[in-house]
Amino acid sequence: MIRLTFLGTGTSQGIPMIGCNCEVCRSLDSHDKRLRSSVMIERFDERPDERPKDILPDKPGHAIYTHPIGADARIVIDAGPDFRTQMLRENVKTLDAILLTHEHKDHMGGIDDVRSFNYFQGCAVPIYATERVGNAVKKDFDYAFNKNRYPGVPEIDLHTIFPNTPFDVAGFHIIPITGRHYMLPVTGYRIGNLAYLTDFNHIEDSQLEKLKGLDTLVINALRYEPHLSHFTVDEAINISHILKPHRTYLTHLSHQIGLYAQKKDTLPQGIEFAYDGLKIDIE
Numbered sequence: 110m111i112r113l114t115f116l117g118t119g120t121s122q123g124i125p126m127i128g129c130n131c132e133v134c135r136s137l138d139s140h141d142k143r144l145r146s147s148v149m150i151e152r153f154d155e156r157p158d159e160r161p162k163d164i165l166p167d168k169p170g171h172a173i174y175t176h177p178i179g180a181d182a183r184i185v186i187d188a189g190p191d192f193r194t195q196m197l198r199e200n201v202k203t204l205d206a207i208l209l210t211h212e213h214k215d216h217m218g219g220i221d222d223v224r225s226f227n228y229f230q231g232c233a234v235p236i237y238a239t240e241r242v243g244n245a246v247k248k249d250f251d252y253a254f255n256k257n258r259y260p261g262v263p264e265i266d267l268h269t270i271f272p273n274t275p276f277d278v279a280g281f282h283i284i285p286i287t288g289r290h291y292m293l294p295v296t297g298y299r300i301g302n303l304a305y306l307t308d309f310n311h312i313e314d315s316q317l318e319k320l321k322g323l324d325t326l327v328i329n330a331l332r333y334e335p336h337l338s339h340f341t342v343d344e345a346i347n348i349s350h351i352l353k354p355h356r357t358y359l360t361h362l363s364h365q366i367g368l369y370a371q372k373k374d375t376l377p378q379g380i381e382f383a384y385d386g387l388k389i390d391i392e
């Protein structure tokens with residue numbers, strides 16, 4: 110089983126946005142508090158139940174499997190400025206890797222905080238990104254890549270990925286999906302029957318082909334009005350209608366979407382606005 114946790118579902122400024130007095134930014138509903146967009150994906154491997162036989166339910170011949178208390182593997186997609194807050198909120202103790210979608214700060218501004226994982230896990234944190242995005246990591250966090258590094262800087266094990274080459278991380282098989290974010294190529298990821306696409310405003314048919322037969326699609330939808338570099342709600346719904354996943358969640362939402370309580374029932378069947386902390390289990 111794979112568990113998807115929405116660490117953050119807000120656009121680049123988050124909600125509330127500094128200085129904004131709109132009803133969404135003033136809302137007291139926790140569904141209207143959106144950290145910068147990121148997801149955590151955990152895998153719980155099936156294994157025979159090793160509890161003593163006398164406490165197992167009495168069902169002769171019935172193979173019983175349980176999920177371990179902790180996940181067997183855990184990755185996150187993007188590590189924006191709220192990464193530390195998100196790791197603390199979800200009580201994350203170990204992290205196997207970070208996949209990056211693109212180099213905007215709302216997606217990689219929090220990488221310095223991998224230091225805690227370096228310390229407690231005793232190793233560098235693998236980060237997977239295209240060459241261009243990897244170069245941005247090296248530029249923005251140059252102190253982590255210097256020859257004579259200051260003690261205690263983040264330890265990053267940077268891996269270059271290629272748009273048409275699937276790769277394996279911590280036992281997850283990952284298929285990169287390329288989109289456009291105005292002028293910038295951006296990478297989404299398919300992991301099993303889950304796909305996470307953020308900061309897209311265009312996707313080619315060849316990439317849609319890679320997204321057939323999804324259970325769960327997560328896709329960005331900034332607002333209702335057209336935007337230069339992000340899908341609108343209608344554009345995201347359109348992609349969902351083409352792909353026909355079992356369920357679709359909209360993320361990277363701005364305050365212009367409106368109050369969650371007022372908007373949550375306005376989307377077509379099977380499509381929902383995501384919110385921070387939402388967890389979805391996918392078999």
Ligand SMILES: [Zn+2]
Pocket residue numbers: 120121213215216308361
């Ligand atoms: Zn963004």
Ligand SMILES: [Zn+2]
Pocket residue numbers: 126129130131132133134135364
């Ligand atoms: Zn606002």
Ligand SMILES: [Zn+2]
Pocket residue numbers: 211213290308
């Ligand atoms: Zn962006």
